[in-house]
Amino acid sequence: MACGKYLAEAGHEPIVLEARDVLGGKVSAWKDKDGDWIETGLHIFFGAYPNMMNLFNELDIEDRLQWKVHKMIFAMQELPGEFTTFDFVKGIPAPFNFALAILLNQKMLTLPEKLQTAPPLLPMLIEGQDFIDKQDELSVTDFMRKYGMPERINEEVFISMAKALDFIDPDKLSMTVVLTAMNRFLNETDGLQMAFLDGNQPDRLCEPMKQSIEKNGGKVLMKQRVKEWVLNEDDSVKHIVMANGEIIEADEFISAVPVDVMKRMCPEPWTKMPFFQQMKQLEGIPVINIHLWFDRKLQNVDHLCFSRSPLLSVYADMSTTCKEYYDEEKSMLELVFAPCSPIAGGKTNWIAKSNQEIVDATMKELERLFPLEIGKKAPDGVGAKLLKHAVVKTPRSVYAAIPGRNKYRPSQETPIKNFTLAGDWTSQKFLGSMEGAVLGGKLAAEVVSAKAKGMKTAGLKKINDDIMAEASTFSAEGWKRPQKMEDESAVVFGGGHVLDKNDEQQLMTIDPEQMTELDGRSQATKDAIQEAVLNRTR
Numbered sequence: 264m265a266c267g268k269y270l271a272e273a274g275h276e277p278i279v280l281e282a283r284d285v286l287g288g289k290v291s292a293w294k295d296k297d298g299d300w301i302e303t304g305l306h307i308f309f310g311a312y313p314n315m316m317n318l319f320n321e322l323d324i325e326d327r328l329q330w331k332v333h334k335m336i337f338a339m340q341e342l343p344g345e346f347t348t349f350d351f352v353k354g355i356p357a358p359f360n361f362a363l364a365i366l367l368n369q370k371m372l373t374l375p376e377k378l379q380t381a382p383p384l385l386p387m388l389i390e391g392q393d394f395i396d397k398q399d400e401l402s403v404t405d406f407m408r409k410y411g412m413p414e415r416i417n418e419e420v421f422i423s424m425a426k427a428l429d430f431i432d433p434d435k436l437s438m439t440v441v442l443t444a445m446n447r448f449l450n451e452t453d454g455l456q457m458a459f460l461d462g463n464q465p466d467r468l469c470e471p472m473k474q475s476i477e478k479n480g481g482k483v484l485m486k487q488r489v490k491e492w493v494l495n496e497d498d499s500v501k502h503i504v505m506a507n508g509e510i511i512e513a514d515e516f517i518s519a520v521p522v523d524v525m526k527r528m529c530p531e532p533w534t535k536m537p538f539f540q541q542m543k544q545l546e547g548i549p550v551i552n553i554h555l556w557f558d559r560k561l562q563n564v565d566h567l568c569f570s571r572s573p574l575l576s577v578y579a580d581m582s583t584t585c586k587e588y589y590d591e592e593k594s595m596l597e598l599v600f601a602p603c604s605p606i607a608g609g610k611t612n613w614i615a616k617s618n619q620e621i622v623d624a625t626m627k628e629l630e631r632l633f634p635l636e637i638g639k640k641a642p643d644g645v646g647a648k649l650l651k652h653a654v655v656k657t658p659r660s661v662y663a664a665i666p667g668r669n670k671y672r673p674s675q676e677t678p679i680k681n682f683t684l685a686g687d688w689t690s691q692k693f694l695g696s697m698e699g700a701v702l703g704g705k706l707a708a709e710v711v712s713a714k715a716k717g718m719k720t721a722g723l724k725k726i727n728d729d730i731m732a733e734a735s736t737f738s739a740e741g742w743k744r745p746q747k748m749e750d751e752s753a754v755v756f757g758g759g760h761v762l763d764k765n766d767e768q769q770l771m772t773i774d775p776e777q778m779t780e781l782d783g784r785s786q787a788t789k790d791a792i793q794e795a796v797l798n799r800t801r
């Protein structure tokens with residue numbers, strides 16, 4: 264949609280085709296039968312999201328961002344019910360405000376640990392992107408060991424950071440991701456300040472984008488699944504065929520589908536090209552977003568909390584943090600559940616588990632973290648009662664930023680003369696994030712606009728030597744294409760859903776690995792499965 268917005272503003276007439284009946288993709292939300300909003304994900308906006316901030320400004324909806332106090336809040340594992348914070352002092356510029364926030368925190372790291380942590384990170388500030396890119400072959404844990412960082416920083420900071428950034432454990436996450444985030448956050452005084460949208464994302468963010476596209480002469484159509492790109496003899500796109508059989512012709516075609524969907528839809532002649540072969544090195548990571556409605560108001564933190572728990576990533580009490588969901592009497596927690604699978608560092612395939620099993624595991628974890636409010640140890644012997652839940656599974660969300668992946672993210676410009684790529688997984692300096700998706704869309708719009716004006720484009724990103732070395736061996740048969748789907752489930756489009764039997768069936772067809780139960784298997788088998796998954800993308 265960002266791409267459509269910028270193309271329409273540049274005088275083009277884009278048609279945005281969305282397969283689902285709701286806009287937003289991984290930022291979509293819908294109402295349940297009680298009228299409560301269910302979100303694909305708990306989404307946080309950062310001060311260091313320049314393209315997103317520009318977008319809000321251009322759409323004149325900046326007042327919809329609810330900025331929270333500039334701090335980071337961590338649940339204390341060893342002191343259940345308690346929190347500790349990194350407080351950013353007003354008036355102190357970046358990066359000193361971050362250094363001071365860490366130094367002032369007395370509960371997480373000792374002074375020698377803090378002093379040992381800083382030197383390995385300094386080249387990131389001095390050498391910048393060059394140093395950051397060079398660390399992509401190392402996991403966070405590899406980097407820590409190589410540069411002698413104290414082990415405890417992993418437990419205290421990196422586990423929650425890695426899970427918040429990519430739903431993955433630090434021994435699986437590329438250090439480039441952590442350094443990229445830190446570099447962006449540290450270079451801007453308000454970079455780490457966080458905002459919540461003031462309500463559901465389709466109405467509060469997607470609708471103004473749609474209106475902007477339409478005001479400038481474009482169209483946004485829902486329930487329009489692109490089935491196939493039909494090619495000319497020179498491999499350029501002739502037209503697209505929609506699921507309803509309609510044929511759409513255009514001067515330029517842009518795909519903004521997630522990488523796993525793109526792999527499935529890639530026309531056969533393109534699968535032999537090194538450019539598209541890069542996609543085989545990328546795959547989406549599973550994540551689960553849980554909504555829990557309680558019968559009472561829980562301890563009230565008007566912010567995002569980092570759980571630092573082995574099962575959970577970040578969470579927030581949306582009845583306090585978000586204007587539209589505000590409730591003075593009852594809490595609604597939204598929690599991100601990760602890691603969910605072997606590729607993310609987990610030993611359980613949580614996508615294959617029932618919603619009830621996931622909720623039970625979450626409640627058990629909350630009981631451990633907040634014994635005074637949840638579970639039998641609460642003063643009333645019962646604790647807060649869970650009124651209802653919603654479990655949204657996204658089997659393939661942002662690309663798994665495991666070591667060595669960054670070099671395979673393709674440029675928006677492709678070798679196909681009338682075909683451009685967009686999406687958070689394409690090459691841009693932000694990670695798989697909303698900011699990355701907006702920037703990817705903007706860059707794609709720039710490619711198309713430049714071509715239309717006959718101007719020079721930035722050119723294709725260099726394809727890595729290992730792909731080029733194998734180029735002559737590529738064949739359409741060798742492209743292990745997941746089965747094509749003819750149905751309409753959100754999971755088929757790389758989105759999230761409260762899975763019903765139909766969704767599960769479709770997931771089983773396109774992505775059986777996600778539905779494989781790992782419990783009951785020996786540790787050696789689990790390790791072997793994890794190794795096989797990692798090897799596949801290595």
Ligand SMILES: Cc1cc2nc3c(=O)[nH]c(=O)nc-3n(C[C@H](O)[C@H](O)[C@H](O)COP(=O)(O)OP(=O)(O)OC[C@H]3O[C@@H](n4cnc5c(N)ncnc54)[C@H](O)[C@@H]3O)c2cc1C
Nearest residue numbers: 282288289304306307488489660686687695696697700756
């Ligand atoms: C649980 C969760 C929490 C997150 N939290 C944050 C956060 O706090 N901050 C942050 O910045 N990011 C966060 N993200 C990441 C962020 O949501 C994504 O990076 C971003 O939304 C990706 O946007 P995209 O446009 O690249 O892809 P998508 O949002 O996946 O959009 C792709 C679109 O293509 C459509 N599509 C697919 N196939 C077809 C087809 N054949 N025909 C037509 N349409 C099709 C899909 O339906 C979808 O709408 C989170 C993600 C999740 C899942």
